[in-house]
Amino acid sequence: MAKNCSFWFSPKGLAALGLIGAASYFLLMEHREHVVQWLPFLILLLCPLMHLFMHHGHSHRPSGEERMHQPSDEEDEAYRRGYDAGQKEANDDRER
Numbered sequence: 001m002a003k004n005c006s007f008w009f010s011p012k013g014l015a016a017l018g019l020i021g022a023a024s025y026f027l028l029m030e031h032r033e034h035v036v037q038w039l040p041f042l043i044l045l046l047c048p049l050m051h052l053f054m055h056h057g058h059s060h061r062p063s064g065e066e067r068m069h070q071p072s073d074e075e076d077e078a079y080r081r082g083y084d085a086g087q088k089e090a091n092d093d094r095e096r
Contacts, residue, residue: 007013028035071079 008017
């Protein structure tokens, strides 16, 4: 039975990665001035891509763990005590 592996880890995929790497190296070495000239625009163009990938396609649905977690009364009380202590400390600092 053949084991399913990613294309990039197959012999053809590794050869493709090597070819892409070599072509990128020589392209950057020969056209460095053009790359540096357009670098600020390339960085700005990467922003939307990073946004989409980091938000996983904008689903905005909580993952399973986030959906299942409900704060307990003890956690709520601990938060409230910490919040009240911070407010009291801030008020004490203002009075000084």
